[in-house]
Amino acid sequence: MTGxxxxxxxxxxxxxxxxxxxxxxxxxxxxGTRLLDTYEITGEPRSGGMGVVYPARHLDWGTAVAVxxxxxxxxxxxxxxxxxxxxxxxWVDLGLHPHICACHYVxxxxxxxxxxxxxxxxxxxxxxxxxxxxxxxxxxxxxVRARILDIAVQTAWGLEYAHARGVVHRDxxxxxxxxGDDGQVRVTDFGLAQAxxxxxxxxxxxxxxxxxxxxxxxxxxxxSFAAAVLEMFTGGGPWLDxxxxxxxxxxxxxxxxxxARLWPVPDRLAGLLARCLAHAPEDRPAGMAEVAAxxxxxxxxxxxxxxxxxxxxxxxxxxxxxxxxxxSLRDLRRAGDAEVLRLLxxxxxxxxxxxxxxxxxxxxxxxxxxxxxxDVLRELRSALPGDTGRASTERHERVRRLMALVDAERGATAxxxxxxxxxxxxxxxxxxxxxxxxxxxxxxxxxxxxxxxxTGRLVRTLGGHAPHQVNAVHVSADGRYAVSTGTDRxxxxxxxxxxxxxxxxxxxxxAARVTVAPDIRVMALHRLSDQPDRIRIWRLDGRRxxxxxxxxxxxxxxxxxxxECTVLIAESGGDVGVxxxxxxxxxxxxxxxxxxxxxxAADRAGRRVITAAADDEDLTVRVWDVRTGxxxxxxxxxxxxxxxxxxxxxxxxxxxxxDHMARLWDLDTGDCVRTLGGHTGxxxxxxxxxxxxxxxxxxxxxxxxxxxxxxxxxxxxAFEQDDVPGVxxxxxxxxxxxLQPGRRKVVVHSLWPRPGAVALQVCRPRSALDxxxxxxxxxxxxxxxxxxxxxxxxxxxxxxxxxARSLPGHERSPELMAAWRRMARDTRPTGxxxxx
Numbered sequence: 052m053t054g055x056x057x058x059x060x061x062x063x064x065x066x067x068x069x070x071x072x073x074x075x076x077x078x079x080x081x082x083g084t085r086l087l088d089t090y091e092i093t094g095e096p097r098s099g100g101m102g103v104v105y106p107a108r109h110l111d112w113g114t115a116v117a118v119x120x121x122x123x124x125x126x127x128x129x130x131x132x133x134x135x136x137x138x139x140x141x142w143v144d145l146g147l148h149p150h151i152c153a154c155h156y157v158x159x160x161x162x163x164x165x166x167x168x169x170x171x172x173x174x175x176x177x178x179x180x181x182x183x184x185x186x187x188x189x190x191x192x193x194x195v196r197a198r199i200l201d202i203a204v205q206t207a208w209g210l211e212y213a214h215a216r217g218v219v220h221r222d223x224x225x226x227x228x229x230x231g232d233d234g235q236v237r238v239t240d241f242g243l244a245q246a247x248x249x250x251x252x253x254x255x256x257x258x259x260x261x262x263x264x265x266x267x268x269x270x271x272x273x274x275s276f277a278a279a280v281l282e283m284f285t286g287g288g289p290w291l292d293x294x295x296x297x298x299x300x301x302x303x304x305x306x307x308x309x310x311a312r313l314w315p316v317p318d319r320l321a322g323l324l325a326r327c328l329a330h331a332p333e334d335r336p337a338g339m340a341e342v343a344a345x346x347x348x349x350x351x352x353x354x355x356x357x358x359x360x361x362x363x364x365x366x367x368x369x370x371x372x373x374x375x376x377x378x379s380l381r382d383l384r385r386a387g388d389a390e391v392l393r394l395l396x397x398x399x400x401x402x403x404x405x406x407x408x409x410x411x412x413x414x415x416x417x418x419x420x421x422x423x424x425x426d427v428l429r430e431l432r433s434a435l436p437g438d439t440g441r442a443s444t445e446r447h448e449r450v451r452r453l454m455a456l457v458d459a460e461r462g463a464t465a466x467x468x469x470x471x472x473x474x475x476x477x478x479x480x481x482x483x484x485x486x487x488x489x490x491x492x493x494x495x496x497x498x499x500x501x502x503x504x505x506t507g508r509l510v511r512t513l514g515g516h517a518p519h520q521v522n523a524v525h526v527s528a529d530g531r532y533a534v535s536t537g538t539d540r541x542x543x544x545x546x547x548x549x550x551x552x553x554x555x556x557x558x559x560x561x562a563a564r565v566t567v568a569p570d571i572r573v574m575a576l577h578r579l580s581d582q583p584d585r586i587r588i589w590r591l592d593g594r595r596x597x598x599x600x601x602x603x604x605x606x607x608x609x610x611x612x613x614x615e616c617t618v619l620i621a622e623s624g625g626d627v628g629v630x631x632x633x634x635x636x637x638x639x640x641x642x643x644x645x646x647x648x649x650x651x652a653a654d655r656a657g658r659r660v661i662t663a664a665a666d667d668e669d670l671t672v673r674v675w676d677v678r679t680g681x682x683x684x685x686x687x688x689x690x691x692x693x694x695x696x697x698x699x700x701x702x703x704x705x706x707x708x709x710d711h712m713a714r715l716w717d718l719d720t721g722d723c724v725r726t727l728g729g730h731t732g733x734x735x736x737x738x739x740x741x742x743x744x745x746x747x748x749x750x751x752x753x754x755x756x757x758x759x760x761x762x763x764x765x766x767x768x769a770f771e772q773d774d775v776p777g778v779x780x781x782x783x784x785x786x787x788x789x790l791q792p793g794r795r796k797v798v799v800h801s802l803w804p805r806p807g808a809v810a811l812q813v814c815r816p817r818s819a820l821d822x823x824x825x826x827x828x829x830x831x832x833x834x835x836x837x838x839x840x841x842x843x844x845x846x847x848x849x850x851x852x853x854x855a856r857s858l859p860g861h862e863r864s865p866e867l868m869a870a871w872r873r874m875a876r877d878t879r880p881t882g883x884x885x886x887x
Contacts, residue, residue, distance in 0.1 A: 079120060080105060086160050087810065090116065090167075101125065101243055106170065112815045115170035116155065123163065136164050141218055141242035143379055147372065149363040150209030152229055152239035156379030156813060168239065173232045176202060177225035180283065187283065188313060193354070196314055199283045200350040201360070202228070203276075204343055205236035208363060210276065211339035213241060214269040221267055223275035224256045225282070257293040259330055270332035273342065277327035284320075286313035297328035320349050370405040371814035373398035378411065378811050391415070404434040406446065407812045410453040414460070414811065420764025423729040423757075424461045428454055453812060461768050462806040468507040468799040473498070479792040480521050484530040484547070487742070487783030490790055491533055491547070492797055493521025499535055501547060504788050504799055511550045516541055525567040534571045534591065542574060544591050554591060568612035575610045575618070586610055586620055588632050600632050607647040613657030613677065621648035625669070627662060629677060639680045645669045650693065653677075654702030655741075659718060661686070661705050663693040672696065672707050674718055684721030688714055695737040695749070704761075706747055708734025713749045715761055725764040730754060736779045743786030746802075756780035756791055758802060770800055829855050833870050840874065849874060 084092045091110055096103035102121040109116060126132045142154040153169040179187040187202075188195055206228055213220060220227070220241055229237045252261045258274035260267055278296040282288055285308070290299045300321065308315050316324070323345045329335045336342050347358045377394035392415065398408035413427035431454050436446045472479040473494040480493035483504065490504050497517030501510045515521055516537030525534045532553070533545045542565075544554040558576065566575040576587045576597075583605040587597040600620060608621040617638070620628045625644035628637055646666035653660045660675045672686035672693055691710035698705050698718070705716045713727040713734050727749060736750035745762045755769040772780060773793040780791045787803040832855035839848035852874060855867055 079103070085110070086118070086165075087158065089810070090118065092118075096120075109815070114815060117168045117170045119166035119168060121164070126163070132164055135243075138242035139164065139166050140380070142166070142168075142240070143376060145213060145216060145218060145241060148209065148212045150205050150236055150238060151212060151241070152237040154241070156375050158379065169237070171229040171231050171237060173230050175226050176228040176230050176236075176279075176283075179230055180225055180286075188286075192314055196284075196317075197350060197354050198234075199280075199314075200320075200346055200353065201234065202230060202236050202283070203280050204346045204350065204358070204360070206238060206276065206279075207339045207343035207346060209236065209238040210269075210272050211343060213238070214272070214339055218242065219267060219269055220272050220275075221261070222252050222256075223272050223279060224253050225279050226253075228279070252293070254292050255290070256296075258332075259294040260332060262292065262294045268332065269338060270335045273327045273335045273339070276339075276342070277324045280320075281316065281324055284314055284316045297325070297330065300324055300328055317349055317353060319352065320346070323349070370398040370402035370408055373401065374405065374408040374411060375813045378813055381811070388415070388419070406431065406434050406449045406453055407814050409434055410456070411811045414457065414809075418763060418765055418808070420725065420727070420760075420766070423766040423769060424457055425769055426729065427457050431457070456809045456812070460806050460809045462802060467801075468505070470502050470507045470797040470799065472795050472797060479795065479797050480524055481781070481790060481792050481797045482524045482526045482533070483781055483783045483788070483790055484526055485528060485784050486530055487785040487787050489530075489547075490797065490799070491524050491526060493524050493535060493537075495520045497521060497537060497539075499524065499533070499545070501550075504783065504790075505801070507799065511547075513545055513550050514552065516543070523565065525571055527571045528569055532571055534567050534574065536565055542591075544571070556589070556591075564609055566609040566612075570615075572615070573612065575612075577606055577609070584622075586618075586632075588618070598632055598635065600630050600635060602628055608649045608651055611651040611653055611660070613653055613660075617657065617677075619651055619653075619660065619677075621651060621662070623647050625664065627651070627675075629680070641673075641675050641677075641680055641682070643673050643682045643685075644671070650696045652696040652698045652705070654698045655700040656702065659698065659702040661696055661698055661707075661718075663696055663707070665692040665694060665709070667692060672705075672716075674705070674721065684718065686714075686716050686721060686723070688723055691733070694733055694735045697737040697739055697747075699739045699744070700741045704739070706737040706739065706749070708737050708749055708751075710734075711751075713737060713759075715747075715764070725761065727757075727759050727764055727766070729766055730757070738782055740782045740786035741784040746782065746786040748780060748782045748789065750779050756789060758782070758789060767805075768800070768802070770798075829858050829867065832858075833866060836870060836874070845874075 080086070080092045082092055082094060086107065089110055090107040092105050093108050094106040096105045102119060105118040105120065107116050107118045108114070121135060126135050136157060139154065139157045143157060145151055147153055152171060155167045155169065157164055157166050179185060187198065210220065210223065218241055220238065222240065227238060227240045229239055252275065256275040256278045258267070258271045261271060275293065278293050281296060281300055285303070288296070288299045290296050303316065304321055323342065327335055327342065350358050373394050377391045381391045392412065395408050395412040398405055399412065409430050410427070413422065413430050416422045417424055417427050431450055434450050470490065470492060472492055473496045481490055483490050488504055489510065490502050492500050492502065493515070494500065497515040497519050499513035499515045499521060502508060503510060515535065516539050519537045519539035521535055521537050523536045527533070531547060533547055535543050535545065540558050542556045542558065543552050545551070546553055561578055561580045563576040563578045572591055574589050574591055584602045586600045586602070586606060588600065589597045602620050602622050603626065604622040604624055606620055607623055611619040613619065616631050616633055618630050618632045620630060622628060625646055625648060627641040627648055629639045629641065630636070631638055641662065644662065644664045646664040646669040648662045649665045650663040651660060658677060660677055661672055662675065663672045670689050670692065673682050674684040674686065675681070676683055686707060689707065689710050693707050693709040695708035696705070703718060705718050707714050707716065711730045711733060713730070714723050715725040715727065716722065717724050730749065730751045732751035732754035734749050734751050738748045740746040745760055747759045747761050749757050749759065755771045757766050758768040759765065760767050770789060770791055772791050780789055782789055787801065789800040789802055791798040791800065832851045836848040836851035839851060852867065852870055
């Protein structure tokens with residue numbers, strides 16, 4: 052028989068709940084059902100007092116687990132579910148002990164808490180006591196009595212461990228004692244007797260104080276334990292309520308066991324049980340340690356030989372268990388982020404290169420915007436083993452799988468589309484259309500080409516500026532028209548739907564900075580060499596003569612068009628003039644900067660403007676109400692000159708960047724609401740995705756283009772780009788694509804559909820028996836190595852330490868690392884084993 056958790060052997064179902072069907076419990080998950088894409092149900096469920104228990108298998112590890120699912124009607128209210136989770140956590144927090152059925156974690160499945168516990172091959176003690184040929188009673192009387200006492204001793208050890216950690220079971224009974232095929236006993240279902248829907252213990256085994264609703268403690272478990280041991284020996288008893296077990300035992304001793312159906316209870320054991328069944332809790336034995344010692348003595352007295360088992364020690368929590376505990380708490384929202392991160396950091400103290408703990412801690416910090424995906428991957432790469440062997444191969448596969456999950460969450464698995472651009476080494480010129488579905492590129496041979504963004508397919512070719520190079524393209528807000536400039540000094544207006552050139556103009560004179568208004572109806576020229584204080588503005592509707600705006604001082608930034616008639620012109624010294632350019636009339640001045648303004652940005656309506664001087668003597672960014680000329684906020688925080696500005700289309704948010712950092716600002720309040728860290732170079736570009744309020748882009752000198760989730764401050768993607776000055780990537784307005792100009796190409800990265808959060812990763816649970824055995828083996832090997840080192844046998848000591856480090860969870864344990872450092876005094880380095 053296979054056992055996978057305790058089940059009910061007494062009336063513990065809520066009276067208002069449905070009775071189980073005679074054919075078995077209702078099946079929520081048929082065999083083959085997958086849970087969390089990680090577990091598969093492998094068998095039929097079994098009923099328990101609180102619900103049903105399913106056997107399941109971990110799909111990757113192939114290990115078995117028991118999934119305990121409480122009855123929904125017992126936890127119908129949120130408060131009840133919260134209470135259940137709290138009690139289940141009590142079990143999780145017990146950790147690992149050879150005589151405790153380990154609760155690996157509690158996770159939410161289908162919006163309901165489920166307990167994932169150790170799977171025990173065998174069955175419950177109750178199973179072994181019932182039926183036509185109960186396994187507990189097979190064999191000769193001496194063997195059966197020894198078997199019963201062995202089970203009792205192991206159960207007492209498990210309860211002693213729990214009591215030492217402040218945990219009282221409150222429902223000790225044969226159904227909550229699991230007996231493996233190897234005879235190993237584990238107590239299960241700690242804390243669940245306190246959960247909603249559970250009565251005060253199972254009636255047949257409960258103590259008088261439980262029956263009366265009084266306070267309970269470890270002495271309560273002694274009573275229930277004694278009632279269960281008495282039942283094992285006698286095969287049953289005349290009591291229905293546990294509070295009557297003491298009277299039943301007294302009657303047994305007085306009448307010579309007239310009602311017992313099986314083996315007589317040894318006198319010494321009967322005396323111990325009588326003390327455990329004392330009515331007053333304070334009259335019972337001091338604790339389970341005393342009970343276990345007395346039971347061991349009874350076993351040795353009856354068998355005439357030494358009790359074969361050693362009193363076990365609790366297994367130390369390794370990195371695996373700390374990692375799993377952190378995820379369990381987080382999944383059930385039973386701890387704040389600080390507690391979860393603390394447990395993960397503790398795991399990394401035990402094993403600084405633990406793959407799952409490194410991944411989970413890194414992903415959580417990445418999602419919080421503290422680090423980037425590249426930082427997570429870098430940390431995982433450092434966990435790759437440097438040696439060979441089966442264990443190293445398995446660890447290598449674990450790390451690579453975790454790295455693939457990071458790539459999946461940031462969407463790096465989607466292949467990029469490359470649009471070729473004719474040229475030699477020049478960086479491509481391009482502009483996305485507002486619909487995000489097309490991109491316009493300029494070529495060195497003078498052509499302009501229109502492509503589908505998603506596929507790179509060529510839609511249309513425009514004649515352009517052949518044989519001269521295209522050096523800039525601009526697209527109208529409605530996506531119908533474009534303006535291009537070239538090295539032939541020509542400016543051309545295009546109808547993108549037909550490919551026709553609607554108008555062209557060649558400019559004369561020295562080199563000039565060209566600025567095109569967002570609606571591409573007007574164009575401004577600033578001749579830096581001979582007329583630095585003047586801006587020439589042309590309408591692109593056919594008027595041949597320019598409008599000339601003469602500033603009060605040298606112009607220090609490209610003009611910023613706010614609407615059809617208003618333009619901002621920055622002047623040397625820090626003033627910004629507000630001009631009605633068609634009439635050549637200065638409307639006002641934005642005054643406040645102490646150094647010349649070199650960057651300006653505005654919202655779509657042109658009502659809110661931000662400016663920056665980008666000078667060490669003036670690091671502020673100022674927010675202006677253009678209608679009144681008033682500075683509404685000073686944005687302070689950058690520690691180096693600002694190199695990038697952007698304002699969201701609705702004017703509520705702004706992005707600034709410069710000192711290896713970008714900052715997100717609330718322009719209504721002037722508060723910095725988020726910092727975007729992780730840049731390796733000076734931030735020189737920033738932009739919002741107009742159609743996706745939570746998405747933004749930053750570029751940096753010598754570094755990647757980064758796409759950000761503004762709701763969390765998290766860097767979703769970092770795309771490397773050609774290391775050429777003046778290269779700025781572009782987000783399409785809908786936030787679906789990132790366009791990255793490069794040498795002789797434009798690379799299109801798909802950002803949609805936005806990848807969802809991948810699952811955090813639990814570790815393969817260790818059984819308490821394996822964990823304790825591993826601890827004992829590790830301690831033994833370290834001690835032997837120390838003795839060999841004292842004898843001067845360095846080679847043997849080194850071999851023992853290497854064997855100890857090969858034990859799961861022990862490679863970087865503190866005691867082993869200390870022994871390894873001591874060994875270093877007697878050896879010489881031959882190579883790098885690992886680094887962290």
